[in-house]
Amino acid sequence: GENVEQHPSTLSVQEGDSAVIKCTYSDSASNYFPWYKQELGKGPQLIIDIRSNVGEKKDQRIAVTLNKTAKHFSLHITETQPEDSAVYFCAASVGSQGNLIFGKGTKLSVKP
């Protein structure tokens, strides 16, 4: 079945620097890749997603890139701010119902 690997598990950056989180997936049929941000005590919140017919998508300081040939996708956060500190999860869709398989998460800390 589908497997999603996410790296790194923890990431510490200085405010204003960029942060990059990478994920790989195993099922070449996966065609939808969302990214979620989870703050302490809250549920995951979608921050950006990408479908397999697109190579890159941007939303202000956040961007996601997808390489279908290599089966990996990445989250890029520019000009990081302390409020970006959270756990970030990548996911890939599987099967006809589009269920999601999640990576294990990356704890991002942005130091002021």
Next chain:
Amino acid sequence: NAGVTQTPKFRILKIGQSMTLQCTQDMNHNYMYWYRQDPGMGLKLIYYSVGAGITDKGEVPNGYNVSRSTTEDFPLRLELAAPSQTSVYFCASKGTAYPGGNQPQHFGDGTRLSIL
């Protein structure tokens, strides 16, 4: 803008007790999901439903049951609580632009369950 609402937020159970975790959504979404989240392990799918009256097992269904009598509600039942079920449980829902379509899942804020 209620979205997905989960109750209770916290609960402590004794081994062997039973309880129902409640989930309701007001977005008229067909798809609903239950996940468990253990430290460092991401989210694992327990059960899901593609519409009222239809449920199916996810990756880790053992020890749990679900029902879906209405579009809005998707309760998760623990019959004989075990320490291994100590976790944070999240409910999510998803609309469909087309069958099997890839739309974002919307999550509730979770139920933190401890079994002692």
